[in-house]
Amino acid sequence: MFGTSLLLALKEIRRHKMRSFLTTLGIIIGVASVVTMVSLGNGATQSVQEQVSSLGSNMLMVRPGQGYGRGGGSRPTLFDLDDVDAIRTQIAGIRVVAPQTSTSATAIFEAQNWSTTVSGTTNEYFQASNLELADGRLFSEAELTAGKSVCIIGDTVRTNLFRNTNALGKSLRLRDISCKIIGVLTKRGQGGFGPDADDQVVMPLKTAMRRLTGNQDVQSIQVAVDQQFDSGAIVNEISALLRERRHLRDGMEDDFSIFDSKQLSDTLSGTTRTLTMFLGAVAAVSLVVGGIGIMNIMLVSVTERTREIGIRLAIGAVRREVLMQFLIEAITLSSIGGLIGLVVSFVATTAIAFGVGLPFTFDFGVAALAFFFSALIGILFGYFPAKRAASLNPIEALRHE
Amino acid sequence: MTRLIEVRGLTKVFGTGPNAFKALCGVDFDVNAGDFVAVMGASGSGKSTMMNILGCLDVPTEGVYRFMGHAVERFTQDQRALLRRRYIGFVFQGFNLLARTSALENVELPLLYRGESRAARRKGAMAALERVGLTDWADHTPSELSGGQQQRVAIARALVTEPQVLLADEPTGNLDSERSIEIMELLTGLNRDGGISIVMVTHEPDMAAYARTIVRFKDGLVLAVEQREARVNVRN
Numbered sequence: 001m002f003g004t005s006l007l008l009a010l011k012e013i014r015r016h017k018m019r020s021f022l023t024t025l026g027i028i029i030g031v032a033s034v035v036t037m038v039s040l041g042n043g044a045t046q047s048v049q050e051q052v053s054s055l056g057s058n059m060l061m062v063r064p065g066q067g068y069g070r071g072g073g074s075r076p077t078l079f080d081l082d083d084v085d086a087i088r089t090q091i092a093g094i095r096v097v098a099p100q101t102s103t104s105a106t107a108i109f110e111a112q113n114w115s116t117t118v119s120g121t122t123n124e125y126f127q128a129s130n131l132e133l134a135d136g137r138l139f140s141e142a143e144l145t146a147g148k149s150v151c152i153i154g155d156t157v158r159t160n161l162f163r164n165t166n167a168l169g170k171s172l173r174l175r176d177i178s179c180k181i182i183g184v185l186t187k188r189g190q191g192g193f194g195p196d197a198d199d200q201v202v203m204p205l206k207t208a209m210r211r212l213t214g215n216q217d218v219q220s221i222q223v224a225v226d227q228q229f230d231s232g233a234i235v236n237e238i239s240a241l242l243r244e245r246r247h248l249r250d251g252m253e254d255d256f257s258i259f260d261s262k263q264l265s266d267t268l269s270g271t272t273r274t275l276t277m278f279l280g281a282v283a284a285v286s287l288v289v290g291g292i293g294i295m296n297i298m299l300v301s302v303t304e305r306t307r308e309i310g311i312r313l314a315i316g317a318v319r320r321e322v323l324m325q326f327l328i329e330a331i332t333l334s335s336i337g338g339l340i341g342l343v344v345s346f347v348a349t350t351a352i353a354f355g356v357g358l359p360f361t362f363d364f365g366v367a368a369l370a371f372f373f374s375a376l377i378g379i380l381f382g383y384f385p386a387k388r389a390a391s392l393n394p395i396e397a398l399r400h401e
Numbered sequence: 402m403t404r405l406i407e408v409r410g411l412t413k414v415f416g417t418g419p420n421a422f423k424a425l426c427g428v429d430f431d432v433n434a435g436d437f438v439a440v441m442g443a444s445g446s447g448k449s450t451m452m453n454i455l456g457c458l459d460v461p462t463e464g465v466y467r468f469m470g471h472a473v474e475r476f477t478q479d480q481r482a483l484l485r486r487r488y489i490g491f492v493f494q495g496f497n498l499l500a501r502t503s504a505l506e507n508v509e510l511p512l513l514y515r516g517e518s519r520a521a522r523r524k525g526a527m528a529a530l531e532r533v534g535l536t537d538w539a540d541h542t543p544s545e546l547s548g549g550q551q552q553r554v555a556i557a558r559a560l561v562t563e564p565q566v567l568l569a570d571e572p573t574g575n576l577d578s579e580r581s582i583e584i585m586e587l588l589t590g591l592n593r594d595g596g597i598s599i600v601m602v603t604h605e606p607d608m609a610a611y612a613r614t615i616v617r618f619k620d621g622l623v624l625a626v627e628q629r630e631a632r633v634n635v636r637n
Contacts (some may be wrong), residue, residue: 004513015501103496315511315558316486318479340446393478394458398497 004323006098006184012329016353024337025298031341032348034283034370035363037347041279042360043274050359059128060235062087062242062257072161076255078217085247087221088370089124090236095228098125099218101208107201109152109161116157118174118199120208126152126185128224136168136183139204143182147206152183156199163226172201177211179203231262243337287370298330309389310397319390331380334375342367343375359385405566405598406432406455411464412621413450424450426621427464432566432600437592439609440602442618448602449570451618455600456491456568457481462512469565486514490559490597494571495553499542504530504554505539513560529557532595533587550579556587560597567591569601573608585611 013020065076081138081251102119123138125131136152143150151172158167172179179201179330223238225231235258241258311323346362353360387398408430414527424447427578432438434614442448453459457473460481466473468484476484485491498507507508508526530536533553538595552572559567569588574582589596591597601611 004516008513073537226460307497308499312510312514313482313614314456314491314493314497315514316482316489316562317514318482320479321514387590393530395453398495 001093002324005321006328008321008325009328009332012325013332014340019297019301023294023301023333023378024340026290026293026297027334027337027378028344029339030294030374031367031370032344033286033290035342035345035367036284036348037279037286037353039345039361039363040220040358041276041283041353042361042363043349043353045276046359046361046364048272048275051268052108056366057226058227058231059261059289060231060238061258061261062218062223062238063222063259064092064256066254066257071379077246079221079256080216081216083242084218084221085240086245087223087238089243091223091234093226093234095224095226096127097125097224098122098222099205099220100125100130100222101213101217101372102200103208103212105201105212107157107161107175111313112161114160116154118203118208118212119200120203120212122205124224125202125222126134129197130223131188132186136181138183142345144204144206147204147210149173149179149203149207149211150182151173151179151201152195153181153202154185154200155187156196158184160232169226175212181205182250186263188337193216220333222319225262231260235260257320262267283366287373294334294377295381298381299385302326302382302389305386306389306392306397306400309386310392310400312389313394315400322390323386327383329380330379331375334378337378338371338374342371403434404431405434405436406430406600407465407467407471407626408455409465411451411461411466412453413447413454413459424621425454427460428606428621428623430616430623431596434565434598435479435592435597436594437612438598438600438614438616439612440616441604442604442624443469443604446618447621448618449608452568452570452600452602456489458491459588468555471608485581486511486562488565490556490564490567492552492555492561492567492572493575494561495532496543496548496555496575497512498551498554498558500544501542502535502628503540503542504546504557507543507554508557508561511558515562522578526557529561530554532560533557547580548576549583550575552584553587556584556591560591560595566596566598566600571604572603572606573603581605581608 054112062079062143064078079099082095087094087295088097100121101120102117104115106113106115106119107118122144126133126138129355133152139150142148152168153361154171161167161172162170167181167184170181172181185198223234225234238258239254241252246253309322313319347366349362350360352358392400408428411424411425411428411430412423413572415424428447428451430451440448440451444564450459454461461474461612466517469488471484473481473484479482499510505523505526508529511523512522512525519593529540533556535550535557538546538550545555546554551577556567556572566587572588573584578586581631585608588599588601592599601608601612609615613629615627615628617627
């Protein structure tokens with residue numbers, strides 16, 4: 001009996017190419033749109049998360065003045081190395097503290113020159129910013145204390161000055177000093193916030209102070225917070241400490257600002273979560289719409305086919321055989337449609353992800369879910385109207401117009 | 402003579418309550434094996450209802466219907482389907498062929514439900530098409546065939562299972578007179594040479610004239626049964 005129904009189902013699918021195509025199309029669109037949308041959404045979320053994590057988690061940036069915009073009248077007092085030591089020794093729960101002073105300069109190597117940011121700092125800076133060496137080494141203790149003319153360069157600087165040749169051991173000219181390259185940083189790429197970590201030349205703090213800025217000022221302080229401590233509490237402690245050191249009385253505004261990367265990454269994570277939920281909701285709606293499409297085609301085709309059911313019953317088909325035929329037709333069309341939909345979504349996701357530069361992700365869980373949901377709708381709505389038609393007595397089914 | 406069909410006190414009521422319509426009011430009716438019966442009557446006389454019950458497409462409200470000794474009125478829907486599949490060929494006024502399906506495949510269909518092999522289906526269907534003179538049209542779909550040809554395909558489909566009885570509900574109702582005569586001659590030949598019993602509903606006396614027994618229906622009752630001489634194959 002199963003063989004008979006299978007044969008009949010396949011014959012009917014081939015005989016009614018247009019109807020089969022339309023049914024399949026409904027399922028293809030339903031499955032393809034959902035899977036593509038969710039996969040792209042996941043890709044976008046993943047991309048944002050990568051950017052957030054490349055920041056270096058739990059990093060505080062202490063700067064003089066309020067934000068970037070409000071310059072106002074007097075220039076705010078900068079920090080000095082005593083402030084850095086005070087933070088390092090008096091605040092609990094911090095991993096590293098890195099003072100930084102920076103200026104812009106043109107780096108020259110042979111005939112090449114490149115305008116970039118030159119910053120003086122300590123080895124802690126690399127730790128606090130999650131920067132790694134691609135080649136070479138960090139500053140030695142001697143180089144830091146003596147303020148030797150050595151530097152570590154970012155990937156953008158390396159490419160612009162050295163192309164593909166080895167930069168290690170070569171000397172850069174920065175203003176009037178010659179500076180030996182002892183390390184090259186790994187490319188961090190797009191993403192991250194604040195200055196471009198790839199486009200900089202890093203030298204020991206003392207060297208920068210003595211040879212470039214000519215003063216003892218610390219322009220900013222980076223603090224890496226221990227994962228187990230609450231960065232919000234540490235922000236408050238640092239703030240209290242700095243207010244005291246800068247003799248700010250109660251009621252006076254801070255003349256410095258502390259930027260907390262944790263807050264930013266929390267905000268971004270919240271945003272991406274919302275984005276994912278939104279995409280999920282859109283996907284669910286399109287799945288339902290796709291489902292209704294499938295339902296309509298199935299219902300219409302079964303109504304059209306009530307006479308056919310009548311004929312089959314009249315010439316001696318048993319109800320089970322007719323139902324089995326319709327069920328197999330529905331399963332076959334739904335599965336073929338679902339598979340084509342998956343292939344389409346795979347191709348579309350690859351193309352779009354490549355086109356807009358998102359990381360490629362393909363959510364197999366959602367693919368399976370969409371496939372089974374569409375198949376389920378196809379089968380339910382192929383089966384139940386057929387069941388109703390088959391339960392008519394053959395004469396009524398035949399009279400159906 | 403073997404009694405093929407035996408009907409006693411058959412009633413059929415459509416609807417319920419005050420709107421109930423009694424289409425058959427206690428019909429007694431027999432068909433012997435090998436007979437050619439024409440059922441006549443005005444529209445609404447219950448002849449089509451009778452036919453549907455004989456064809457196991459519908460069930461009586463009350464009464465006895467024995468087909469080859471089986472008490473059909475007690476059969477389930479599936480049992481009736483199996484009975485139709487094995488012993489009964491049904492020809493409709495409206496042909497009722499599957500659209501977009503070749504004549505051959507339409508005729509093969511009952512054999513498919515019987516579970517015959519591909520080769521046996523092909524052979525049986527071609528033989529049935531040959532009996533109705535349509536071997537050359539086997540690959541054509543109903544829309545490519547004339548009304549008369551469609552009805553012949555339907556007859557071939559009814560014959561392909563070698564049924565005990567061929568039930569025809571106004572088989573010439575949709576055909577012009579020339580096609581009608583062709584169909585009637587085909588049926589007469591099947592009855593006379595093939596030994597197939599035929600029960601045919603018609604309201605045209607010309608068509609009923611081909612039958613050996615004429616049963617007249619009126620208002621849900623059998624009015625008269627006439628036995629006639631077998632008609633010689635004449636075509637003026």
